[in-house]
Amino acid sequence: MMYEEPKEDSLKVEKPGYFQSMYRSIMGIYQWGKDPYCTSLARALEICGDSIHTKQSDQCDPVIILFTTNVSILLNAAVINSIQTLMAKGISLNIVNMHPKDSLIPSTEAILVKQFNEFSFTKLEMDLFQDHNNANNNREVSVGVTLPIDTVPQTLQDDVRIVFNLRPLKSKLEPGYTIQIAKNHFYEGLAYKIEKDVPIGEGEGFKIPLTLLRSFDRSGGDNEMPPHEIKFSIISPAHIVVSSGYFGIPTGEFGITKDGENKVDIKAALDGEQGVGKSAATNQVVNVFVTGPVVHPVLTSNATDSHTTKCIQFYNIKSYLAQYLEDSPHRDLDLFKIIKKSLNVLLVDKQGISRSATKISYANLLAGKYIHGSNEEKPANRECAVHSIVYVASIKSFVSGNFEETLARIKEIKEEGIEPIIAITFSDKLERSEMEGPKQNIAKLGHAPNIIYLKNYVEGATERSIEKDYASFRLLLRIKTVTMNKLRLLKMDAETKQNQGPKLIDGLTKRE
Ligand SMILES: Nc1nc2c(ncn2[C@@H]2O[C@H](COP(=O)(O)OP(=O)(O)OP(=O)(O)O)[C@@H](O)[C@H]2O)c(=O)[nH]1
Numbered sequence: 001m002m003y004e005e006p007k008e009d010s011l012k013v014e015k016p017g018y019f020q021s022m023y024r025s026i027m028g029i030y031q032w033g034k035d036p037y038c039t040s041l042a043r044a045l046e047i048c049g050d051s052i053h054t055k056q057s058d059q060c061d062p063v064i065i066l067f068t069t070n071v072s073i074l075l076n077a078a079v080i081n082s083i084q085t086l087m088a089k090g091i092s093l094n095i096v097n098m099h100p101k102d103s104l105i106p107s108t109e110a111i112l113v114k115q116f117n118e119f120s121f122t123k124l125e126m127d128l129f130q131d132h133n134n135a136n137n138n139r140e141v142s143v144g145v146t147l148p149i150d151t152v153p154q155t156l157q158d159d160v161r162i163v164f165n166l167r168p169l170k171s172k173l174e175p176g177y178t179i180q181i182a183k184n185h186f187y188e189g190l191a192y193k194i195e196k197d198v199p200i201g202e203g204e205g206f207k208i209p210l211t212l213l214r215s216f217d218r219s220g221g222d223n224e225m226p227p228h229e230i231k232f233s234i235i236s237p238a239h240i241v242v243s244s245g246y247f248g249i250p251t252g253e254f255g256i257t258k259d260g261e262n263k264v265d266i267k268a269a270l271d272g273e274q275g276v277g278k279s280a281a282t283n284q285v286v287n288v289f290v291t292g293p294v295v296h297p298v299l300t301s302n303a304t305d306s307h308t309t310k311c312i313q314f315y316n317i318k319s320y321l322a323q324y325l326e327d328s329p330h331r332d333l334d335l336f337k338i339i340k341k342s343l344n345v346l347l348v349d350k351q352g353i354s355r356s357a358t359k360i361s362y363a364n365l366l367a368g369k370y371i372h373g374s375n376e377e378k379p380a381n382r383e384c385a386v387h388s389i390v391y392v393a394s395i396k397s398f399v400s401g402n403f404e405e406t407l408a409r410i411k412e413i414k415e416e417g418i419e420p421i422i423a424i425t426f427s428d429k430l431e432r433s434e435m436e437g438p439k440q441n442i443a444k445l446g447h448a449p450n451i452i453y454l455k456n457y458v459e460g461a462t463e464r465s466i467e468k469d470y471a472s473f474r475l476l477l478r479i480k481t482v483t484m485n486k487l488r489l490l491k492m493d494a495e496t497k498q499n500q501g502p503k504l505i506d507g508l509t510k511r512e
């Protein structure tokens with residue numbers, strides 16, 4: 001067989017994030033051709049293998065999916081060696097042939113690869129489940145858990161409606177199987193007995209809508225978040241567990257609404273010293289709504305001696321998402337359609353505070369006197385007026401005791417009559433034991449729900465963390481609450497003025 005070096009970009013190795021809730025352990029995308037350190041397929045497979053964390057007991061087996069237009073070049077000694085290393089680590093390799101006219105490569109005992117001649121996510125998903133099923137003979141049914149998107153909006157404060165999507169793999173399920181969900185601090189558990197036959201099948205699967213009741217034990221008020229993973233099991237009438245796993249609730253589907261009932265136009269500005277992660281925090285908020293690998297649309301710095309963000313930048317989160325998702329396989333997800341309709345979040349990033357930076361006044365930000373791309377004061381424009389200010393500070397400044405700037409700025413924000421929201425970054429840089437002292441100082445800065453410990457994705461990170469997304473989502477919810485409080489105050493002010501107006505005229509009329 002002739003061996004040819006593949007052309008750049010002719011090979012792409014994917015571990016799709018699309019199956020987020022089901023395939024946590026294999027999420028991520030690696031694109032060969034974009035990585036200057038990777039010159040061969042053998043190396044690409046090695047990099048993917050290394051990036052997969054050790055399998056946790058309840059997760060599915062890791063799988064690497066290789067999309068290729070050049071099947072015939074695959075098998076040289078180095079590639080065979082890499083595939084064998086993957087096999088030894090319990091990672092399977094699936095190859096999707098993007099040029100169905102090519103013949104597939106022969107699979108031997110030495111290299112077990114599964115090959116597909118056409119590409120369909122649904123089919124791939126089914127095949128992956130079947131693979132898993134072969135490895136663990138007790139799994140009889142594949143399960144997907146989603147939030148219903150065609151009904152009224154949900155919030156984290158409510159009982160949550162979910163949909164179980166069952167696909168029996170071996171034979172239909174007779175009535176009497178039970179879906180069991182363990183209780184956690186956020187939701188009550190449930191046991192739901194299925195009363196009908198669940199047919200074996202491909203495609204959509206059999207959908208069962210369920211409601212998880214909110215737990216009465218919730219203690220953390222608005223600030224509390226659901227666990228990152230909620231355990232479920234499917235149990236046969238003979239009390240055998242036929243499938244089990246975890247699902248997470250994608251944060252992006254809360255807080256946004258279909259019909260605008262709950263719709264608020266959110267405009268928030270981020271401030272803080274140079275390099276504390278203001279731009280990274282803006283990226284975090286975009287990532288709440290993206291289900292694939294992490295994106296970094298806003299420029300963040302890796303230098304500490306110069307300003308990365310030079311002037312005021314208005315980021316409309318929705319337009320960013322539109323731009324990023326236009327060419328992606330996530331484009332048709334219902335979540336994205338909802339976002340398109342109802343997400344209205346504008347974040348205002350600015351140059352960090354430093355001796356050389358132009359001083360930006362909070363009063364002017366609130367009055368709408370700054371525009372995108374400038375640090376100059378302009379005539380007030382309501383479209384540019386923000387409702388809330390997020391002050392970003394690194395936890396490191398609280399270790400060194402050097403946080404006067406933070407105190408002074410928070411005081412300034414309060415003087416403008418709004419609740420400051422305080423986002424603390426860089427917690428990942430401290431050990432748990434080092435956090436106690438700084439946390440006590442931070443707690444004094446403001447009302448507890450307004451203090452958010454953000455876990456920013458560092459520059460270039462691609463692997464998604466539901467924990468990080470939750471922290472950013474909590475920030476977004478807080479911004480929303482503060483915005484609504486501010487809008488309510490503005491409305492009351494306007495009404496008071498209106499009520500005073502006619503009285504004065506009345507008085508004048510009487511005097512006349
Ligand atoms: N480890 C860690 N790194 C972070 C965190 N937040 C931001 N970073 C990194 O810190 C660097 C600076 O972050 P930026 O978001 O550019 O900071 P900035 O506040 O916008 O800085 P200026 O625009 O220059 O004022 C980037 O390399 C980020 O990836 C965090 O919470 N933890």
Ligand SMILES: [Mg+2]
Binds near residue numbers: 278279280301309
């Ligand atoms: Mg910046």
